[in-house]
Amino acid sequence: MKVAKCPAEELSFTNCVIVNEKDFSPSDQYVKVKGGDGTHIYTIIRHQGVLPGYVGFNAIQRKHALLSLDQEIAVEPYYPSPHRDLIGTLVLEMDFLQKRNMQAETFNTDHLSKCVIEQFSRQCFTLGMPMVLKFQDRKALSIIPKELEAADPEALVSGRKTEPRKMNFGVLQPNSTVIFEKAPTSIVILTGKAKARSSHTSLFSADWDFQKMGIGGLDEEFIHILRRAFASRVFPPEVTEQLGVNHVKGLLLYGPPGTGKTLMARQIGKMLNAREPKIINGPEILDKYVGESEANVRRLFAEAEEEEKRMGPNSGLHIIIFDEIDAICKQRGSVAGNTGVNDTVVNQLLSKIDGVEQLNNILVIGMTNRKDMIDEALLRPGRLEIQVEIGLPDEQGRFDILKIKTAKMKEHNKLDRDVDLAEIASLTKNFSGAELEGLVKASSSSALKRYIHLGNKIEVDPNAIDKLKVTRSDFIYSLENDLKPAFGTSDEDLSKFIERGIINWGATRELVEKGLMFVKQARSPETSSRLCILLEGAPTAGTSALAAYLCKNSNFPFVKVINSQDMVGFMEASKCLRIKKIFDDAYRSELSCIFMNDLEHLMGYSPIGPRYQSLVLDAMYSLLSASPPPGRKLLVICTSKRRSVLEELGLLSAFTAVIRVPYIAHVGDVRLVLEESQVMSPDEIAAVVKEVGQGRVFIGVKKLLGLLDALRVMKGVPSSQRVDAFVNLLEDEGVLTRRL
Numbered sequence: 001m002k003v004a005k006c007p008a009e010e011l012s013f014t015n016c017v018i019v020n021e022k023d024f025s026p027s028d029q030y031v032k033v034k035g036g037d038g039t040h041i042y043t044i045i046r047h048q049g050v051l052p053g054y055v056g057f058n059a060i061q062r063k064h065a066l067l068s069l070d071q072e073i074a075v076e077p078y079y080p081s082p083h084r085d086l087i088g089t090l091v092l093e094m095d096f097l098q099k100r101n102m103q104a105e106t107f108n109t110d111h112l113s114k115c116v117i118e119q120f121s122r123q124c125f126t127l128g129m130p131m132v133l134k135f136q137d138r139k140a141l142s143i144i145p146k147e148l149e150a151a152d153p154e155a156l157v158s159g160r161k162t163e164p165r166k167m168n169f170g171v172l173q174p175n176s177t178v179i180f181e182k183a184p185t186s187i188v189i190l191t192g193k194a195k196a197r198s199s200h201t202s203l204f205s206a207d208w209d210f211q212k213m214g215i216g217g218l219d220e221e222f223i224h225i226l227r228r229a230f231a232s233r234v235f236p237p238e239v240t241e242q243l244g245v246n247h248v249k250g251l252l253l254y255g256p257p258g259t260g261k262t263l264m265a266r267q268i269g270k271m272l273n274a275r276e277p278k279i280i281n282g283p284e285i286l287d288k289y290v291g292e293s294e295a296n297v298r299r300l301f302a303e304a305e306e307e308e309k310r311m312g313p314n315s316g317l318h319i320i321i322f323d324e325i326d327a328i329c330k331q332r333g334s335v336a337g338n339t340g341v342n343d344t345v346v347n348q349l350l351s352k353i354d355g356v357e358q359l360n361n362i363l364v365i366g367m368t369n370r371k372d373m374i375d376e377a378l379l380r381p382g383r384l385e386i387q388v389e390i391g392l393p394d395e396q397g398r399f400d401i402l403k404i405k406t407a408k409m410k411e412h413n414k415l416d417r418d419v420d421l422a423e424i425a426s427l428t429k430n431f432s433g434a435e436l437e438g439l440v441k442a443s444s445s446s447a448l449k450r451y452i453h454l455g456n457k458i459e460v461d462p463n464a465i466d467k468l469k470v471t472r473s474d475f476i477y478s479l480e481n482d483l484k485p486a487f488g489t490s491d492e493d494l495s496k497f498i499e500r501g502i503i504n505w506g507a508t509r510e511l512v513e514k515g516l517m518f519v520k521q522a523r524s525p526e527t528s529s530r531l532c533i534l535l536e537g538a539p540t541a542g543t544s545a546l547a548a549y550l551c552k553n554s555n556f557p558f559v560k561v562i563n564s565q566d567m568v569g570f571m572e573a574s575k576c577l578r579i580k581k582i583f584d585d586a587y588r589s590e591l592s593c594i595f596m597n598d599l600e601h602l603m604g605y606s607p608i609g610p611r612y613q614s615l616v617l618d619a620m621y622s623l624l625s626a627s628p629p630p631g632r633k634l635l636v637i638c639t640s641k642r643r644s645v646l647e648e649l650g651l652l653s654a655f656t657a658v659i660r661v662p663y664i665a666h667v668g669d670v671r672l673v674l675e676e677s678q679v680m681s682p683d684e685i686a687a688v689v690k691e692v693g694q695g696r697v698f699i700g701v702k703k704l705l706g707l708l709d710a711l712r713v714m715k716g717v718p719s720s721q722r723v724d725a726f727v728n729l730l731e732d733e734g735v736l737t738r739r740l
Contacts, residue, residue, distance in 0.1 A: 003035075003071045006058040007049025013140070014045060015120065015131040018056030021046040028077040030124055031055075035073030036066035041169055043123045060130050080124070080171050087170035088151030088177065090125060092116070094190070095183040097132060097140040102187065104309065107135070109192035113178040116143075120172055127168045146181065191241070218260055218397070221388050225251065225268070228386045229363065233317065249353055250364045250384035252325075254371040256487065256588055258434030259390045261367040265321045268365065277319035277365075282327030285345060293328075294348040301352045304362050315361035325366035326373040346375050354382045391588055392430055392487060399425040401433050405440045409470055416471040424475050429557035430487040430589050442478035443470050487589055489552075489559040494595070497548035500705055505672040507662050508546075508701075514659060515550040515637075522554075522635035523591065530627045532636040532654055536643040537661030540700030543639040544597050546661060550637055551595045558589035564601035575602070576619040583623050587632055596620075596638040600645055617649060624654040663700050667693045673701060679708045680722070687723040692736060699735035707733065 001023070006012045017031065024031075024044065033040050033055070042061075050056045055075060057067060067073070080086075094112070096102045115135055125131075125145045133141045149164040151173065172178075182188045229248045253261040269277030278300060287293045304318035322328075332343040353364055366384055368374060378384050393401060402421045409415040428436060447470040451461040461467070502508060515533070522531040535543040551559050560582050567575050579602075586592035596602065603620065604613040628634045638655070646652045664670060670692055674685045707729045714722050730736035 001073055001075045002054050003062065003067045003069055003073060004050055004054040004056045005069065006056045007047055011045065011047065011056070012058040013132050013134045015043075015058075015061075015123065016045040017042040017061065018047045018050045019044050020048070020050050020052045020054070022052045024077065029122075030078040030080060031075050032078040033065070033073055033075050035071065038065075040065055040129065041078050041124050041126060058132070060132060064130055080169075084150065085167070085170050086151040086176075087125065087148055087167075087172050088164065089147070089149040089179065090116075090145060090170075090172060090176055091147035091179045091181060092143040093146045093183050094133075094180050095142050095186040095188060097142045102139075104187040104189055106189040106191060107180075109180045109190050111136075111192070112180055116178050117172070117174060117176070121174050122171060124169060124171050151176070218264060218390065218393075221390060222264070225264075225386065225388060246358075246360055246382075247363075248386060249359070249362055249382070250366070250378075250386065252366045252368070252371070252374075252379065252384040252387045253390050254368050254387065255390035256392065256432060256585070257369055258432035258486075259392060260433045261390045262323060263433070264390065265323075265365045265367060269319050269321065277321050279321045279323065282322055282324040282329075285328050293345050297345060297348045297352060301359065301362065304359050305357075308359050308361050317363060318361055319363050319365065322364065322366045324368060326368040326370045329366070329374050329378055331373065331375050332377075346378065350377060350383065353384075392432055393436075394590075395425050395429075398428055398431060398436060401436045402440070405437050406470075409444075414469055416469040418472045419470065419475065420472070423472075427476075427479060428485070431483075431485045432487070435483060435485050439475065439478055439483045442482040443474040446474040446477050446482075447471065487558050487585055489557070490561050491552070493561040493563070494548045494552045494559065497544045497597075498552070500545075500677075502545060502549050503542075503673050503676045503701055503705070505664060505669040505676075505701065506666065507669070508542075511546060511659060511661060512549070515546065516553065518657060519550055519554045519635065522593075522633060523556075525633075528627075528656075529630075529632060530634050530636075530656075532624050532638070532656050534638050534640060534643075534646075534652070534655040534658045535661055536640045536646075536658060538663060538700060539641050540703035540706075541641075541661045541663055542701040543641070543661045545702070547595055547597070547637045547639050551593050554593050554635065556589075556591045556593040556635065558586055558592035560586065560592075560594055562594060562596045562602065564598050567602070572604075572613045572615040575613070575616050579616075579619060579623065586634055587628050590631065591633050591635075592628075593635045593637065596636065599638055599640045599651070600642050603649075605642070605645060612649070617651065621651055621654055624651075663698050664704060665696075665698050667697065670697060670704070673704055674708070677705060677708050679711050680726075681719065684719050684723055687719070688726060691723070691727045692730070696737045697730070697735060699730070699733075703733070703735065 004018075006018055011018055017033070019031070024046070029043060031042055031044050033042060047056070055073065057065070062068070094107075112133075112135060116133065119133070120131075125148065127145050127148055130142055130144050133143050135141055148167045148170045150167045150170060152165075180190055182190055229251050232243075232245065232247050253264060255261060266277075266279075269279075280300065285293055285296045287296060300320055301318075304315075307315045307318070328342070328345050329349065330342055330346075332346055352359070353362070364384065366374075366378075371387070379387065399421055402424055406415055406419075406421065424439075428439065431439070447468060451468065453459040453461070502512065515535075518531060518533050521527050535547050537543045548561075551561075562579055562582055567578060570578065582594060586594055599620070600612075603616045604611075606612070624636060624638075640646055643652070643658070643660075652658070664673065667689055671685060671689050674680055674688060680688065707726065710729060711722055711726060714725065717725075727736070
């Protein structure tokens with residue numbers, strides 16, 4: 001037979017070949033055509049417009065089979081098997097037939113499926129053969145069979161499940177399942193339940209393993225992010241359309257440095273089956289030229305905008321990660337100067353995330369250490385609506401991080417058996433993830449040092465590779481000498497206050513016991529989350545030393561000192577910010593202790609006038625009265641030399657308890673201090689006690705220890721002279737009054 005054109009346009013949309021009724025018997029429904037690029041099977045329609053000996057093909061069929069007009073082809077009837085050639089599931093790739101000047105259009109796949117069944121039931125479909133579909137008087141659509149699965153009538157009758165059989169050719173049945181997917185470059189938007197499995201790609205990468213994320217101690221935070229930010233994206237777009245909600249478009253990770261914010265953002269980008277995330281450091285957005293900063297923001301969203309217009313709900317996810325987002329999103333109106341660049345950048349970012357033409361295919365992840373600096377408009381729902389605090393890891397979290405960071409050591413047998421990661425985790429309270437990584441590095445350096453010989457030349461043990469092992473002692477050495485957590489204890493600052501230790505004289509024992517009782521109370525989960533203690537006493541009474549002793553022996557993982565000496569030259573606002581920052585840092589730890597020394601000096605009190613810094617007083621009152629966040633316990637120990645001043649300023653009411661530290665007023669207490677100091681011999685102590693006992697003494701323990709220092713340089717001087725010199729010092733200072 002010979003190739004001819006399709007005799008009528010309406011017949012072209014049937015996707016059948018047209019033959020003359022004289023060439024085939026009435027029972028023939030399908031033909032096998034050999035010619036062009038191979039063998040093809042078609043459904044036939046009889047029409048008088050085709051001459052006998054000719055077969056009419058439409059243009060698409062001729063192009064696919066590489067046929068030309070009047071070309072000779074071999075044609076014979078084809079009889080499909082009723083058991084093997086029936087289509088169970090048909091997957092069609094769809095696009096516009098004419099793509100020029102076409103705009104994105106939405107099609108309901110349920111309606112498309114019904115239309116295909118109605119138009120092409122009992123018709124043959126061949127894998128990869130293009131066909132034409134006329135749908136609801138719209139422009140013609142191109143459909144190409146991408147997958148055919150055979151129906152198994154016996155399985156339907158018996159109810160048993162069988163593996164679907166792939167096929168290259170099949171006949172569509174009225175009960176066949178028709179599924180649609182759009183062509184890769186198509187601007188068609190598909191909705192409905194009959195979308196192909198491949199049209200909604202999985203949100204998460206197929207090879208992703210949550211156990212290999214490399215993020216330790218952040219399980220709860222990660223689950224929260226998955227639930228809030230990605231739950232709606234796991235389902236096809238029509239599900240969210242039916243719910244009438246938009247996807248979450250913004251996420252803010254905040255917390256102290258080194259806790260894993262950047263690491264988590266990167267891992268989120270890796271685990272998602274999306275484009276490579278755009279990672280931008282906040283300051284990179286800013287530009288010296290007018291309007292360029294705003295243009296930089298627009299460029300970040302340009303690709304997502306273009307795809308949203310082209311593909312609509314089927315657009316892929318675009319992730320934009322802003323590191324140090326507080327650099328460009330400060331509170332509007334808070335930045336000095338008249339350029340207004342910061343404000344316009346914030347406005348531009350807001351309009352892109354949640355403006356008039358809002359995008360639904362973006363996820364903006366911001367990271368910052370200073371959430372308080374970010375403009376409030378950026379934190380409301382619809383923008384960076386999910387705010388997750390990435391805090392310091394707990395003991396289990398620290399164990400997980402150490403396990404991750406030492407995995408390579410363990411794999412290559414470089415971690416000694418005596419290293420107990422659970423023990424190290426318990427010793428590293430308030431360590432951040434970055435500090436734990438630093439600890440592992442420092443420990444490995446300590447182990448490497450054992451195999452380096454320092455002399456005229458640096459020599460390395462040639463057998464170091466085989467002998468090298470990181471031991472427990474390496475970790476302990478690094479903990480004691482190399483690594484100190486930023487949110488740990490200020491041991492050096494506390495040691496300055498107790499250089500001489502705590503001298504046990506009569507009142508000291510009772511004061512220490514009372515103070516440690518309050519420390520125990522602050523640790524108890526059954527008590528209030530905030531406990532403020534005031535140690536008040538006259539100058540040189542030893543209030544600071546006692547407070548420092550209580551802080552050091554509290555064993556709290558976070559202990560910081562607020563001292564007036566560290567704020568010399570600070571203005572009021574700077575003092576307030578410094579004090580507030582220490583309190584904010586304390587709230588990041590489960591147990592924290594703050595030592596505020598000399599409250600009068602901190603607030604700039606002067607008895608001449610009198611005057612004080614009101615702004616600092618208000619800040620101190622607010623911070624001492626405020627309760628920490630849920631799950632946090634705070635102990636504040638303050639010292640004062642002027643209780644009456646605090647009472648007059650209304651600050652005394654902020655304290656849970658007030659402990660008075662008295663002066664030494666009994667000769668027996670003087671004896672105890674002299675014996676503890678070990679400056680005098682027993683005979684000298686007896687002589688001094690005899691002299692002091694003849695009068696009245698009233699002295700602070702710090703003052704007494706300071707006077708004793710004068711005797712330390714009088715070595716070799718006769719005892720009688722030393723005693724006389726010390727007693728004279730007591731009288732000269734006015735702390736000893738002789739009886740007449």
